[in-house]
Amino acid sequence: MATPPSTKGMKIHRPAADAVARLRLMSDVKEKWEKAAKAAGTDLSGWLRRAADAALAGGIESHQAAEAERRALRLELARIGNNLNQIARAVNSKESPHAHALDGIRAELARLNAEVGIR
Secondary structure, three states: OOOOOOOOOOOOOOOOOOOOOOOOOOHHHHHHHHHHHHHOOOOHHHHHHHHHHHHHHHHHHHHHHHHHHHHHHHHHHHHHHHHHHHHHHHHHOOOOHHHHHHHHHHHHHHHHHHHHOOO
16 A cells, blocks of 8 residues: 655644544554554554545546456457467368368369379
């Protein structure tokens, strides 16, 4: 998680909070967050509010949208690859309608080669 920008020495004017949100987390995570908040010049509550506000402004949503797009592209590429494999299998198959055309072409080439003396 990116560290929110420092507000050290700045007075932030916010309306008074009128609600409380609580969460449970591991103590080592809390320590990491508190260190990040201190490095940003704020307390843990302020740091978490700014991180949540940044996520709502597009950070997390943009990441989720990009990940969904990557999944869709991978799926489309897999479908294209599957189609190419089916085409190659059909063209190279003895049961393919194209196989009979190739047999006819081979026979005609052999006849022409024999006619002009090429083996």
